[in-house]
Amino acid sequence: MASIPTSKGDNPQAPTGAAISVRNLRVNYGSREILHGINFEVPAGETLVILGGSGSGKSTLLRTLVGLETPSGGEIWMRGKNFAAMSEEDRDELRKKMGMSFQGGALFGSMTVGENVALALQEHTELDESTIEIMVRLKLDQVGLSGFENYMPAQLSGGMKKRAAIARALSMDPEILFFDEPSAGLDPIIAAGIDDLILKLKKAFRITIVVVTHELASAFLIADRMILLDKGVIVANGTTKELQASSQPRVRQFLDRIPEPELTGEIDYLQMLTGDVPPIRQ
């Protein structure tokens, strides 16, 4: 594992230079620990790709970073503040500077595409309707969806939904953008289009981007840095080149797509999820 900060969770000092700094992060679902002490940093303006197989905890990590899960321990530093230990009001303030693109888009089905993009601006700013309208058009233009303001999400294709969701995530001019499986369920051509869009956004706006994916080709194209999660711990952290050159067995297995023996029972499955051996039930 390369260049991981080893600070303890009780260090009150905000790290400098990094847009996101995660220290000793632990997340539980009930009594079961899913993430076992995660440490990493994302320098401002860089793209971090979080790789990992199903059940590795990568989605949980992303959900924790955007505040949808509450960590049971550790710190998440963003914009000089510990996101994990904030009041709900402060957390909302920080969230206005973050954008999140969900796996299925998560566009509000009862609103048009334009209304989806306009929502955060209407709720969080004092801008008048005509300014918001212009901004919505600009955002849709940036993702290649000009003229689709009045379409309902259900009328859009999978790739267009993703783009509309990205436009919505961009609406408040975020400093950090999070993507959950941006190319999942898309054909290779549309997926490549989404990758291009992510690269374009990074170049044009110098946004810090965190992407969770298991699509290797896409990951190597868009990433500056990568981490590989396995059973709730980071098994590799480095630049794309460092990961490609890594000889760590789990990294090699993931990158070389070597299959694992099938899981045979519930205990194996739970163990895969958490790395723990659960107590045998009576």
Added chain:
Amino acid sequence: MAITETIGSATINGLAYIGGLARLAGSSVRTIFIEPIRGKKFHFGRAVHQAMAVGVEALPIVSLISFFIGTILALNAAYELRKFGAMQVVASAVAISMTRELGPLMTAVVVIGRSGSAFAAEIGTMKVNEEIDALETMALEPVDFLVAPKFLAMLLMVPCLTVWADFMGVLGGGVFGVSAASFTWGSYISATLDALQSRDITNGLIKAAMFGLVITAVGCQEGFSTGLGSEQVGRSTTSAVVKSIFMVVVVDLIFTAIFYLTAPR
């Protein structure tokens, strides 16, 4: 031991559920009435939109059902009363039954079927599609955004629908009274007005407002507790309807008992 454990855990779950409903109602009251004083926006447009869906669009079906219920009440009352030659009492029987009980209750049943289930389905679908998570990541509180407008709309529209249901019920009874008993429209209306006290109507409306709150809270609560997968939305919707009907009847019983105990003798 096992029985006491079951009863204990059922009681705790029941109380926790009611606590959840109260929490939803409490946060909505804060969003509608207190937060705007502190300068936070509340979009009345959303409540108006809900009020149209909950109230105005329900008018035809509420009208029809209440009209028929009024006629049915008159028929049932007349069946017994004609034995005693007391057909003139039909008007007051219909008026009092409609305003005190069946107007609010039948309106609540229609609103549960149309809106309570729709609330659960809407919020449940949003949960499954990660739209609720999306609201949170956009720094928008789902309760403020989704639940509060529904509470406001239901609090206003269920009593309004009930007034209309009362009227249609009396009209339904009147059709029987005029066509099959010896009433004229004038005598039926004056018999109705003589029988009714303002207390009958206000008691019905208080119940209607409470039903509105209960239906909204249960519908939204069931929506938020939807599990993973789209089939769970169907389960939440069914559960919202069943639990709402039960809760409405319980609330009805409690308020009717309170009105009985506090009524002047």
